[in-house]
Amino acid sequence: MKVLIAGGSGLIGSALSNSLLAAGHQVVIISRQPDKTGNLPSGIKTIGWASEDLIRAVSTADAVVNLAGASIAADNPFRMRWTTQRKTEILDSRLQAGAKLTKAIQAAGTIPEVLIQASAIGYYGNVGSELVDETSSAGDDFLAGVCQGWEGSTKVLEILGVRRVIIRIGLVFSPVGGLFQLLKLPFLFYLGGQIGTGNQYLSWIHIDDLVAAIRYLIDNRFNQGVFNLTAPKPVQNRDFAQRLGKILTKPAWFPVPGVVLRLLLGEVSTLALDGRQVYPTRLLDSGFGFRFDQLDFALKDLLA
Secondary structure (H helix, E strand, O other), X not given: OEEEEEOXXXXXXXXXXHHXXXXXXXEEEEOOXXXXXXXXXXXXXXXXXXXXXXXHHHHOOOEXXXXXXXXXXXXXXXXXXXXXXXXXXXXXXXXXXXXXXXHHHHHOOOOOOXXXXXXXXXXXXXXXXXXXXXXXXXXXXXXXXXXXXXHHXXXXXXXHOOEEEEEEEOEEEEOOEOHHHHHHHHHHOOOOXXXXXXXXXXXXXXXXXXXXXXXXXXXXXXXXXXXXXXXXXXXXXXXXXXXXXXXXXXOOXXXXXXXXXXXXXXXXXXXXXXXOEEOOHHHHHOOOOOOOOOHHXXXXXXXX
């Protein structure tokens, strides 16, 4: 199988590429800088976003995975604030990538069997402790709007007969980067604790389960539409801090007041202070089995 991945050099894309390569599949990554991919595994082909390159690539691809989009939290602390410019970058990067892929597939002689369209659980907005699944309505904040636009950027491909699967991804825990490393860091300096009230839910997923779920959705031709990619047992931030501290044998006594984060980060503080309790109903109903459905088991594996 040949898989084309937009956004393939990021945390999720890299893990997915490694998994596909190990299973003997071909992987092609779309990159803004195809000549600067030294961190990618050998055996991966890279192309740019030029229309001709995209059309040739999608014409021979069995599956396309669209993960492309500027980082929600930025690549350094000094760019984290959601200025008007940052918000435009976050949204436009997703809409433009979706539009380019859509045009390429429309122009291709042969269309791929499936398109995996990334989104995020931010789609549901700040719903407090309410349990939500794929049937729940969209929120009305900035992140919800971004997710709705992201999902809609490739919707027209369904008319062509492409099986489109939308994956609303939760908080990804990985041992090699991303959110989990940031959450772990204060504990290493004995400064760990809950964030804000600690009541907000973390709907998390281990990177291995995330990759397995994406591959499962690619392979299973009966699956299409929206799927939440989160572990089936979300936890409150307070509980997460206590469990992480216990496993690290570090105290979890240093809470971070919400007002401090709001002053430092502005609107982007919602990523840490607001949560949502998301359940992967459709994924479980389809027969997918999680390897890491328990937080303690996942944390021990990540810290091994």
